[in-house]
Amino acid sequence: MNLTVSLRGTREVRDNCQLFRLTGLLDAFSEPTFRKVLGSKIEEGPKHIILDLSQIDFIDSSGLGALVQLAKQAQTAEGTLQIVTNARVTQTVKLVRLEKFLSLQKSVEEALENVK
Numbered sequence: 001m002n003l004t005v006s007l008r009g010t011r012e013v014r015d016n017c018q019l020f021r022l023t024g025l026l027d028a029f030s031e032p033t034f035r036k037v038l039g040s041k042i043e044e045g046p047k048h049i050i051l052d053l054s055q056i057d058f059i060d061s062s063g064l065g066a067l068v069q070l071a072k073q074a075q076t077a078e079g080t081l082q083i084v085t086n087a088r089v090t091q092t093v094k095l096v097r098l099e100k101f102l103s104l105q106k107s108v109e110e111a112l113e114n115v116k
Contacts (some may be wrong), residue, residue, distance in 0.1 A: 003037055004030040011041065017048035017115045019108065023055040026063030035066040039073060047079025050111045054086045064092065067102055082111040 007030035
């Protein structure tokens, strides 16, 4: 899944969830494509989404905004959005006090256990 020059990812569909592993930059440049692609995948289903951002190099306010919108979209679809994070992403999310809303997880395994 080639989202933009600066953001790449893979999508894995499991029984009851979709796992996206992303690398690169989640910023103002990549955010519109990221939001469009993931938004359509949430509609496609399964509704439970795990975003593995542990390999993301950079996230800015546009990227955070996209994550919030995707979380709301997943909730509206009666699904969930969990984010597997790294230190940089966690720090950015905590700056704007969104760590509870965005359901940060330490590992993909932990996130998978939370999917019912």
